[in-house]
Amino acid sequence: MLAIVLGMLIVVGGVLFFRLHAFLALFFATLVVAAATASYCVRESALDNHAANIVALADQQVELAAVGDEFKSQPGAYYIVSGEEDLPQLDAQSVWIEQFDASTATLRENLAESPRLPARLISQHDYDQAVKLSETSATSRVADALGKTFGKIGVLIAMASIIGQCLLTSGAAERIVQTIRQALGQRWTTLAFVISSFILAIPVFFDTVFFLMLPLAQAMARRTGRDYLKYVMSIIVGGTLAHSLVPPTPGPLFVASELNVSIGAMAIGGIAVGIWGVFAGYIYMLWANRRWQIPLRFDEAEQVTDAAPPNDSRLPSFGLSILPVVIPIILLALLTFYKAAKPDFGSALTPVLDTAIPFLGDKNIALSLGALLAMLTLILKPKTTWVELGKSVQKALAEGGVVILITCAGGAFGEMIRQTDVGATIANLMPSSVSGSGLLAMAFLVTLTIRVIQGSATVAMIAAIGIVVPLATQIGLPFHPVYLALAIGCGSKPLPWMNDSGFWVISRMSGFTEKETLQTFSVLLTIMGIASFLATLLAAYLFPLA
Template sequence: MLALITLTVCIALLIVAVTVFKVHPIPALLVFGLILGLATGGTVTTVTESLLNGFGNTLKWIGLIILFGALLGEILSNTGGSDLIADSIIALFGTKYLPLSMSIIGFLIGIPVFMDVAYLTLLPTLHVLSKKSGHSILVLGLSLAISLTVAHALIPPTPGPLAVASAFNISVGKIIPLNIVVAIAAIIGCLVWLKVNKNKLQTTNTIDTNKLQKTENKKLGGYKKILPFAALLTPLILMSVGAIIKEENAIIAFIKNPIWALLIGILFALPLLDKKDFSSKLNSYFNTAGAKTAIVILITGTGGAFGQVIKDTGIVSSLFSNTDSISSMGIIVPFLLSMLFTTVTGSITVSLITTASIVAPLISNGTLDPTFTTAAICAGSLGIIHVNSSFFWLFKEIHNVSVPKLLKSFSLLTAIVSLSGGVMVFLAYTFLRD
């Protein structure tokens, strides 16, 4: 009981440190990992070793995946690949169904491109489409922002799902099919809510053009029109197919490995670069991707370090020694924990890492299924995003929306998409589980 109280206090203090006192997650996770280990009987040496093992085991392959995913995003964003994807989907669905179009665009582009960058990059297109179609800029903005958030929370190579897969020691390819289904359910929940409440979301406010991402609108022609889609979808297909096929051979082992699958995707994107100064441009995008992902990679690693301390203490395993009672609750507990952490911390990645750290012992002892639990945690991490999120304030400043109105729209909508995704996970868990 004392160990459980210690764990609860450490997690509570960790949340307070990150949210109230604005302590950076990296030192916060390390310090409270050390405190937890020492308070439960460990020595400085053993706890430090536990932290280092957790950090190293988490980043031994996730670090490269995050970096390569960001590199792919940089290439697509700067060569016109992202614009081509957006324009193609809009042409396919037309202006009548623009919220649906923006959701698909956000979902696809949100996989390789960071949320803030993707949203700012697409803002000029959003502004023009709103004027031409008569759709509320807030409706289109919300459909885009929510779909970017869903992709960030559910689809690798974004850092959160990768960290959960690592904590549960499960192949990334195995989580992609179910997570895609859950993501679709979450986005459908978003679109239904927007359809019902579109009259309440009319606004005369215009976008602050000073916030628009200044990008060169490049036009791709010929075979290059296919390359952005190939670069984006090929890694997901390869990882999924490799995980589904049970036969193990060198080819399957190669294509299902997320590092090589992502590199294959990048190979499809390379012809988008101009032949002139090809190497210097590629190196520039690589450096930019490295700079953008460095902190994310370190946070992911320290989250793994904190989780390793929790595992080594054995607190969770002893707490849930009665596996029958936990099994009966299924994936509800991981979902609620993840939703709580996002609501409190404002960070989807921190929520995913923290929840996975707590739940991991229940995966290793066979109490919970890793695939369904991963999907539940990812859906729950959509949580309730509000004033403690940087993206909340970015959205507010760009669209000149009041905080109360944004709480009633954006924050409420994140809760709805989280619950929509959670319902899909629960249904899949109920009817498809072996």
């Protein structure tokens, strides 16, 4: 635990006091945690991730606790590992498993001597890998964790950056906003802003969405002469939850990958619970707009004459503009539903679909197709050359590269935290009868605490997953892991204040004072995060999907 506390202090102190780049702060903290972790803790952490707990042993039958996805429940060579988990030396007996049947395993022959309980069953391959990992140097473990994190989400973040940049440069993002607003009418402009910002925040980072839509909010406030606060808050209501709940933004993408949750399931779940947070935020937005009248203070607003651009006809069509966003979502959702339903289309068609749908629904392929469609919206723009397209892609990759570095460092930091075997430590401190809702509440509160301390929602999610996953492995989940991912996403929203860059983006760009930003932005995100978390709790209880 001391190593974890030291690592957290380095991250928080490095970012807040020494003004280090987030990547450097996370990287230095990762090295320190890895160097301070005892080798037997590394081994224990690896064993916990790939072992099944033995409940009872009788003759040739082994009764197991709940078997997770990481456990290789196949016939072959195994070890029964017994002994106290906090001791460096463990007693391992080699056995051969003939077959598995639900939560029981059948041995080929009786054991020479009965192992001490509690004990664990683990394949010899995984046991050897755990021992090998414990003997690896700290720097090698950090480098390996960095590479694994990049393999999971590096390509996805790069493709999402290209999608966002091309949508902005081509005018496709502006077309989406304009079309939705015109379809709903001026009376429902705030709802149009909510829907537009939610859609745009799926492939585009929230601060970019805010930069894009704020001029439209200022134009509407100047035209009507009132409700400036409502227009600004409607952008926040729509865009902020997608940033933490719906991939491919880095936070939910990373959390989903660490919990082995498909991107399609995470996106569907994020939208489902996010709607309730948006609803709660919308109600607070209407109340706050009646409570406080915040004027449009910028002189630049005098230059804005209309919310619609003068060259509206030169923007791409709505259908082409929306394709880079909806096609990846459709493909990812299609794969999720196809795996769940497992339809049979006949001997001729089924093998083709079994190959095509997993390929197209692969997260890297789906996002890459979205990036190609986004580049198409830009190259079809009048007077756009291939050189300009290349510059836009280069800018997107440069910005996305920084995000990838931070995310990979955060992933390595979480992995080093896991290797301290903190999950077993925390699990031993918690009541043995902890419920699923208690685990969700803990995930929410851990993420919230990290968020308040260091400010970044994405970093909070990345850091929290390293603490929550080992605990979930120890206790077991009575529901689908997507609910745990959603609880972490909800916990990254409440209580943003001065150490959050988003706080200053909202304050400075909109012209709000610090007090006004705390009353509106900070309270709004807190309400939305709590409402979405309560929706997650209810959904996990009613539809556990275990």
